[in-house]
Amino acid sequence: MSNFYVHFPVISVMGLFLAAFLVEIFGNKNKHVRYAISLIACLGAAAMTFYLIVPVFFRGEVISYWMGGWKPEGGYAFGIGYEIDGLGLFFGLLTALTFLMSVLFSRRYMERDGHLGHYYTLFLMLAGSVLGLVFTGDVFNLFIMIEIMTFASVALTAFRHGKHPEALEGAFKYLVLGSIGSSLFLLGVALLYLTTHTLNMAQIAALISSKGMQPTTLLAFGTMLAGLAVKSFVVPFHTPAADAYATAPASVSTLFSGMVNKAGIYGIIRLTYILFRTMDKESLMLLLSILGALTMFVGVTMALAQHDFKRLLAFHSISQIGYVLMAVGLGTNLGLYGGLFHAMNHTLFKGLLFLTAGAVYYATGTTNLDKLGGLAKRMPRTTACFLVGAFAISGIPPFNGFASKWIIYQAAYEKANLSGNFIYVIITVTALLVSVMTLASFIKVTGAVFFGQAPATLEKTKEVPFGMQLPMFIMSALCIACGLFYNQTIVYVVNPAVNAVTNPAKYVDTMMGEGYAFANGIGPQPTTFTSVSIWDPVFWLLLFVIVTCAVTLVAVSGARERGPVSLPEKTDSKHATFFGCEESLHSHVGGSDLFWGFKKDLKGYFKVMGNLHSGKTNDYALWVVIGVTLITLFTFVFLS
Amino acid sequence: MILINYIVAICLIALGLYVMCAKRELIKIVIGMGIMDYGINMLIVSIGFHENGTAPIYTLSDIINGNLSFFVDPIPQALTLTSIVIGACVDAMALSLVIMLKRRYKTTDADEIRRLNG
Numbered sequence: 001m002s003n004f005y006v007h008f009p010v011i012s013v014m015g016l017f018l019a020a021f022l023v024e025i026f027g028n029k030n031k032h033v034r035y036a037i038s039l040i041a042c043l044g045a046a047a048m049t050f051y052l053i054v055p056v057f058f059r060g061e062v063i064s065y066w067m068g069g070w071k072p073e074g075g076y077a078f079g080i081g082y083e084i085d086g087l088g089l090f091f092g093l094l095t096a097l098t099f100l101m102s103v104l105f106s107r108r109y110m111e112r113d114g115h116l117g118h119y120y121t122l123f124l125m126l127a128g129s130v131l132g133l134v135f136t137g138d139v140f141n142l143f144i145m146i147e148i149m150t151f152a153s154v155a156l157t158a159f160r161h162g163k164h165p166e167a168l169e170g171a172f173k174y175l176v177l178g179s180i181g182s183s184l185f186l187l188g189v190a191l192l193y194l195t196t197h198t199l200n201m202a203q204i205a206a207l208i209s210s211k212g213m214q215p216t217t218l219l220a221f222g223t224m225l226a227g228l229a230v231k232s233f234v235v236p237f238h239t240p241a242a243d244a245y246a247t248a249p250a251s252v253s254t255l256f257s258g259m260v261n262k263a264g265i266y267g268i269i270r271l272t273y274i275l276f277r278t279m280d281k282e283s284l285m286l287l288l289s290i291l292g293a294l295t296m297f298v299g300v301t302m303a304l305a306q307h308d309f310k311r312l313l314a315f316h317s318i319s320q321i322g323y324v325l326m327a328v329g330l331g332t333n334l335g336l337y338g339g340l341f342h343a344m345n346h347t348l349f350k351g352l353l354f355l356t357a358g359a360v361y362y363a364t365g366t367t368n369l370d371k372l373g374g375l376a377k378r379m380p381r382t383t384a385c386f387l388v389g390a391f392a393i394s395g396i397p398p399f400n401g402f403a404s405k406w407i408i409y410q411a412a413y414e415k416a417n418l419s420g421n422f423i424y425v426i427i428t429v430t431a432l433l434v435s436v437m438t439l440a441s442f443i444k445v446t447g448a449v450f451f452g453q454a455p456a457t458l459e460k461t462k463e464v465p466f467g468m469q470l471p472m473f474i475m476s477a478l479c480i481a482c483g484l485f486y487n488q489t490i491v492y493v494v495n496p497a498v499n500a501v502t503n504p505a506k507y508v509d510t511m512m513g514e515g516y517a518f519a520n521g522i523g524p525q526p527t528t529f530t531s532v533s534i535w536d537p538v539f540w541l542l543l544f545v546i547v548t549c550a551v552t553l554v555a556v557s558g559a560r561e562r563g564p565v566s567l568p569e570k571t572d573s574k575h576a577t578f579f580g581c582e583e584s585l586h587s588h589v590g591g592s593d594l595f596w597g598f599k600k601d602l603k604g605y606f607k608v609m610g611n612l613h614s615g616k617t618n619d620y621a622l623w624v625v626i627g628v629t630l631i632t633l634f635t636f637v638f639l640s
Numbered sequence: 641m642i643l644i645n646y647i648v649a650i651c652l653i654a655l656g657l658y659v660m661c662a663k664r665e666l667i668k669i670v671i672g673m674g675i676m677d678y679g680i681n682m683l684i685v686s687i688g689f690h691e692n693g694t695a696p697i698y699t700l701s702d703i704i705n706g707n708l709s710f711f712v713d714p715i716p717q718a719l720t721l722t723s724i725v726i727g728a729c730v731d732a733m734a735l736s737l738v739i740m741l742k743r744r745y746k747t748t749d750a751d752e753i754r755r756l757n758g
Contacts, residue, residue, distance in 0.1 A: 140719055147726050151733060158737065165744035166755050172737045173756075176660060179673050179730050183680055186723060187653070190684045193716065243756045305758065615754030617669060621660040 006063050008052055009082050009092075009135045012045035016128030020121045028117035035107055038120045042103045045131060046096040049089070056089045057496040062510040064137070072512055077200035083137030085507050086500030087274075090340065090493070091134040091266040094347045097478075098258030099127040101351060101471040106251045108467040109358050113249075119159060123255075126152035130259040134266055137511060139189050139275075140199045142267070146185060146231060150178040153260055157248040170243035173617050177240045180624050181230025188224030191216050202511035205275050205504055206520035213276075218640055221276050222632035228271060229631060232264020234325060235295040236627030238318045239613060239620045242302070245314030250358025253310060257317040257350040262343060265324055274504045277522075279331045283638035286423065287631070288329025289412075293427045295322030296434045302613070303441050305606050309357050309367040312445060313350070316393060319434060320346045326427060327408045330415045336498045338407035341490060345400040345482060349392035352475035356386040359464045359472065360449060369445065374454025378461040383450045385472040390446060392479045394439035400479050403486035405435060409543060432546050645686035652679025666741065666748040670734040677727035681720045688716030 019041030027034025055061045063084040070079025084092070103123065110116055129148035136142050158171035193199060195216045196207045208217060233241035241261065245253045272279050272288070279285065299319025306312035324346065327339030359382045360375065361367050376383045392399035395406075409431055416424035454461075463469075482489050500507065508517035612619075656676025660669050693712035742748050 140722075144722065144726070147730075151729065154733065154737075158740070161740060161744070168737055168741050168744060169753050169756055172666070172734070172741060172753075175730070175734050175737065176669055176673065179734075180657070180660070180676070183653075183673075183676050187680050187683065190680065190687055190716070190719070193684075193719075194687045197713075199715070246756065311756075610758045613758050615757030616664075617666075617750040617753070618661055618664060621657075621669075625657050625661055 003055075005048075005051060005055060006065050008048040009063065009084050009131075010065055010067070012048040013128050013132040013135060016041050016045050016124050016131065020124035020128065023117055023120045023124065027120065031116065034117055034120050038103055038124060041124055042100055042127065045127070046100045049092050049096040049131070052084060052089055053093070056084060056086060057492065060086075060496070060499075062500075062506055064510050072200075072203075075512070075516070077198055077203045077512065080141050081137040081200055081202075081511055082135050083202065083507065083511055084135050085510075086496035086498075087266070087269065088134045088500075090344075090497035090500075091262055092131060093493075094262055094344060095127070095130045095134060095259045098255060098347055098351055099123075099130075101355070101475060102251045102254045102258075104471045105254070105355055105358065105468055108465050109251050109362055110249065113160065114162075119156070122152045122156050122159070123252075126156065126255055126260075130263050133263050137201050138199050139192065139201055139204065142201075143182065143186050143189055146182050146263070146267075149260060149263060150175070150182060150231075153244065153252075153256065154178065156252045156255075157244045159252070160247070160249055164247055166243075167247040169615075170240070170247040173620060174240040174244045176617055177230065177237065177620055177624050180621065180628070181227045181237070183227075184223045184230070184628060185227030188220045188222075188227060191220035191223065195220070200511065201270070201275055202508040202516075205277065206508050206512065206517055206522060208276055209517075209522050210520035213278075213640065215636075215640070217276070218636055219632070221271070221278065221639070222635035223628075224271055225268065225635060226628040226631040228264050228267040229291070230264075230624060230628070232261045232268060232321060232325070233318055234291050234321070235298050235318075236623045238295065238299065239623065241318055242311060242314045242613075245317060245354075246308055246311035250310065250354050250361060253314070253357070254351045254354040257314075257354060258347045261317070261321050262347060265321065265328070265343060268325070269328055269501060273501045274507060277504065278639060281639055282419070284635070285329055285331040285415075286421075287634055287638075289326050289415075289427055290423065292322045292324070292326025292329055293430045295319065295325060297322070297430055298609070300434045300437045300441065301602065301605065302609060304437065304444075304602075305610065307369050309360065309369055309372070309445065309449060310354070312369070312441065313353050313357055316353075316438060316441065317346075317350050319438065320350065320393065322434075323405065323408055323431065326431065327411055330411050330424075332411055332415055332418075333498065333502070334407065334411040334414055336501055337490060337494055338404055338411045340497050341486075341494045342401075342404035342408060344489075344493065345392065345404045345479075348475055348479050348482065349389045349399075349401055352385060352389040352472060352479060353393065355468075355472050355475065356382050356389065359468055362464050362468065363461050364458055369448040371455060372449045372458070373452045374450070374458065375461060376450040378454070378458070379450075379463045381463060381469055382472065385469075385476045386450065387446070388476040388479050390442040392483065394442050395435045396439075398480075398483045400482035400486065400489075403483055403489075405431070406543075429546065432543065436547055642686050642689055642691075645682060645689075649679045649683035649686065652676070652682065655679075664750045666738045666750060666753070667735075669750065670731060670738060673734060674727065674731050677723070677730070681723055681727070684716045684720045684723065688713035 019037050023034045023037050027037055056063060065082040067080040110119060125148060129145045129152060133142060133145035133149060136145060154171045154175045157174055158167050161167045192204060195214055196204050198204060230237040245256050272284065296319045299315050299322055303312050303315035303319065306315060324339045324343045327335045327342060357367060363379060364372060366372065392401040395401045409428060412424055412428040412431055416428055505517040505522045508522055653676050656672045656679060659672030659675060663669060663672065690710060690712050693710055696711040696714035738748060741753060745753050
């Protein structure tokens with residue numbers, strides 16, 4: 001019984017699904033029973049996932065598990081296999097951490113809602129499906145997990161429809177657009193089966209490598225990539241994310257940004273680097289980087305225009321996913337380090353920010369920025385946690401967001417240098433600019449929610465209970481730790497994942513038998529660990545100059561043209577000293593000029609974007625169809 | 641020749657996408673989702689089909705007599721069944737959301753259900 005842990009992945013996934021049904025059977029009446037079942041299932045699954053660090057990360061093993069013992073016969077995989085390599089485990093760890101924090105937070109956060117039995121059932125199904133998605137080694141099983149994930153997410157989005165009817169609207173849009181994405185993925189799976197006659201990912205990778213890319217395979221790749229892009233809310237497909245994150249309970253939004261869109265990113269990495277091994281194509285790198293750059297720019301600019309705390313965070317979440325996709329799409333080792341590290345950091349700081357948004361909602365009953373203010377004195381611990389998250393997402397040293405963003409800038413810069421393609425220069429500058437705009441947006445939120453004058457309705461606000469503070473503290477601690485010990489984090493956590501991505505031969509061999517990969521043309525590649533030096537002073541200076549120029553240019557030019565200050569309705573002499581462009585925003589943070597500068601400068605752009613995000617399901621469906629068609633056509637034309 | 645199957649499948653998928661983009665009535669959008677699913681199911685079943693193939697079942701007498709003829713691929717059929725079940729769940733969930741939306745918004749017109757925008 002030396003390798004008893006091979007059963008852990010399947011036990012943790014099945015345990016979560018089993019617990020989902022147990023909650024429905026036993027936990028509908030008694031709240032202690034249902035919470036105990038949920039907590040035990042989550043703790044168990046997380047513990048087993050974390051235990052896998054020892055064999056997978058430290059010893060470099062790849063764990064394989066065949067459902068029902070149906071091992072490959074005669075070189076063909078028949079059964080459904082689970083396979084956990086460094087990449088799968090990396091995302092599995094993020095998933096486990098996220099649902100663990102969220103279930104801790106949910107106990108007090110959700111206590112005022114009814115039908116909590118259903119909540120925990122859906123919660124556990126969502127957790128189980130994402131864990132299954134990252135552990136599975138079978139394409140069709142991946143599709144099933146995507147569908148369960150979409151169901152559970154949609155139902156959880158609509159969970160608070162009693163108090164907020166908009167939740168229904170968000171859920172419906174998510175379901176319609178999500179179903180286009182999963183249908184496309186299924187179409188890709190069908191086409192892939194047509195050419196390879198297998199569903200096992202390891203075998204598909206080997207067969208595609210030996211047969212080469214045929215037109216059908218290319219079409220399959222295009223549709224699967226488009227389907228996964230819909231699932232990870234890349235820009236033309238980001239609209240359901242903003243609606244769903246904003247209307248779902250905060251504990252669920254944490255799950256969404258921590259695992260659901262990570263699942264999409266995981267799928268894209270698995271698809272491009274391992275399954276089809278198309279990342280050596282310059283055109284695909286360009287496609288993914290441009291999509292990523294577009295995503296981060298549109299996300300952050302839309303965030304600047306928001307009036308709702310959670311909707312704003314949702315757009316930032318989209319924007320940060322853009323960073324990850326851009327970095328991964330560069331196709332370089334440095335890009336992979338930066339992208340995966342940023343994916344991890346995004347899970348930490350965005351989860352933290354959604355939790356603080358939930359705490360604010362719990363304490364005040366609203367997330368409308370215009371109705372909030374002055375919570376810093378009343379909720380000091382939540383404010384401290386929020387500031388940690390805000391600094392991290394804005395990329396301020398020494399928090400974790402800085403370390404990963406810095407690697408991403410370097411990777412994009414290096415790529416521009418190597419390829420001599422001017423587009424990568426633009427992408428590098430966009431990445432820097434988006435970081436500055438993120439900072440501007442968070443200055444606004446901090447001012448609007450935590451500082452300034454509190455409206456009369458919020459005078460009696462109290463700090464949230466300890467049960468809600470604990471997960472926020474843990475996340476904050478991790479944010480700071482990953483920022484201070486970035487080097488160790490990269491070596492021990494990110495490096496195994498990058499190695500797994502760059503060495504698909506081991507993934508194939510573990511599943512299909514020794515030598516199978518080599519026979520099909522996937523040679524053993526040397527492990528390429530390039531040490532990451534993120535404190536290079538030349539880059540420091542360059543970054544500093546560019547950021548300063550960008551900030552000064554945009555902010556100062558906008559601030560000068562600021563129109564006459566319109567005071568809030570109830571004219572109060574105190575308000576006169578505050579800036580008053582936006583009514584009833586009781587903030588007196590001087591740095592807010594930065595934010596106003598952006599808003600003034602990009603007035604026309606904001607108008608166009610606001611009209612584009614019309615809220616109509618048909619329009620969004622049209623965006624998705626156009627985006628999907630373009631991606632599929634692009635891969636078909638440029639990758640052959 | 642089963643080319644007609646592929647053509648019909650692609651037409652159904654395109655029709656489903658068209659309905660989702662063009663029809664404002666929520667029920668019709670859900671129908672569009674269904675049509676797209678059917679198109680994909682048809683495609684998957686067609687992929688497993690072989691001309692003159694038999695059902696993927698061997699009886700004992702077949703094996704004894706050595707009468708092992710060429711059969712259709714059973715895996716796509718299993719996939720289709722799974723996909724049909726999932727499609728039914730998606731439709732049920734979407735329709736229940738439409739019912740709730742009708743109750744709360746008093747309309748099923750997608751143009752009027754747009755409180756979340758901008």
